[in-house]
Amino acid sequence: MSTKQEIGFSVEAIRRDFPILSETMRGKPLVYLDSAATSLKPQAVIDAEVEYLTKISANIHRGVYELSERATLMYDRARETIKAFLGVREDGEVVFTKSATEASNIISRSWGLKFVGADDEIVVSELEHHANIIPWQEVAKSTGATLRFVPLSADGSFDLEAVESVLSNRTRAVAITGMSNVTGFCPPIKEIVAAAHAAGAVVIVDGAQLVSHAPVDVAALDVDFLTFSGHKMCGPTGIGVLYGKRDLLNAMDPFLYGGDMIVRVKKDRATYKEAPDKFESGTPNISGAIGLGAAIDYLSSIGMDAIHEHEESLLRYARERLLDVSEVELIGAGDSGMAAGGIVSFTFGDIHSHDIGAILDSEGVAVRTGMHCAHPFMRFLGVNGTTRASFYLYNTRSDVDQLVRALDRVRETFA
Ligand code: PMP
Helix, strand or coil: CCCHHHHCCCHHHHHHCCHHHHCEECCEECEECECCCCCCCCHHHHHHHHHHHHHHCCCCCCCCCHHHHHHHHHHHHHHHHHHHHHCCCCCCCEEEECCHHHHHHHHHHHHHHHHCCCCCEEEEECCCCHHHCHHHHHHHHHHCCEEEEECCCCCCCCCHHHHHCCCCCCEEEEEEECCCCCCCECCCHHHHHHHHHHCCCEEEEECCCHHHHCCCCHHHHCCCEEEEEHHHHCCCCCCEEEEECHHHHHHCCCCCCCCCCEEEECCCCEEECCCCHHHCCCCCCHHHHHHHHHHHHHHHHHCHHHHHHHHHHHHHHHHHHHHCCCCEEEECCCCCCCCECCEEEEEECCECHHHHHHHHHHCCEECEEECCCCHHHHHHHCCCCEEEEECCCCCCHHHHHHHHHHHHHHHHHHC
16 A cells, blocks of 8 residues: 555545545445546535535525625635636636536537637547537537547547647637546647647637646646536535636626626616626535535645645556456557556456446446547547546555456456
8 A cells, every 4th residue: 555655645544534435335345446437525525515504505695694695705715716726817717617517518609609610620639528529519510610630649649749730720729638537648738728829729628637636727728718527526516617718708608697697687688797707697506616615625735746646656556457467458558658647447358348347346346437428539449448447545556456356356257
């Protein structure tokens, strides 16, 4: 098991912060290797939500009474926490959404449908999660714009030159992931943003995996939009974030219309507030936002650099151990030399990933199996799904050992 000295923080102490890790699964200690789908939640996040629900409960931005004012304060504080965490410099650039998926749809519909034209091109990659590809397919369908795909290397990675090869003066948007949810591959975002800007394009980064696992500074990266979900970073489900440059957000039309986003309403028309309110119509997920603020405080107290380092070390160990299993073929773990987060995908002989997942489950090991909401990428890789183990701050080398031991059961079962 990793020690404090090796990785800069004590995993044993971290594990005590996550109540679910003391539960057993099918009579065995839980080995949770599915944080790329959703992370476990620490007590601090559970407490923050419970505090709002038990002691506050009131709506925000509406009441003039004490409880409502306290709710507003907590909600606004969560936004400030996110702002500091991402290095956001301006007010009005952090919008609460229900998920990364919703954030992506807000960008594609409110920005894409308004600013992309029939002669324009939208650059995406085949390794995108469906949440960052289908919304752009829909924009292309509605506007007549063309989708261009970044050419991928055999292991599913791509570099700056690959992106440059599809950029032109017709490129209006570049929508790419910050970290692949299938392979953990991290494209060189900063360089891609600079190249896309030079071509006159707006850059949308799907940060659903990246933001939870590595430090991100939006000002340093100069991204135009960034999307992510709270539940993949120790926060609650039902809360996500859309970061957008202020001018871009204010030039967009609202996504949902209703209460709390208006300046004035007449019988036949209304005027709208600026971002973020313009995109937060109706009662938001108040406890979710507060929980996400608490999750970010929790992660920041450990340090995103330290978390990233820990995951990289687990990833190296997992690759080593899995390469020793003769039936295992690692997917997308080639020698591209590109950065990668704590995700490892593999196939095991010709056994279907769902069968593998079920046997691993009987050993208390939770992994994701199947297509990972990335059908085009699976087709590119020529596989009918993979088994994916993903790591977070609470995972240990012993979790990896358990995974490898459980794979012996797969071999025995299919012998
Ligand atoms: N993008 C990536 C890379 C993801 O991994 C996910 C979640 N699997 C999403 C987008 C969508 O996130 P959510 O389901 O929380 O909206």
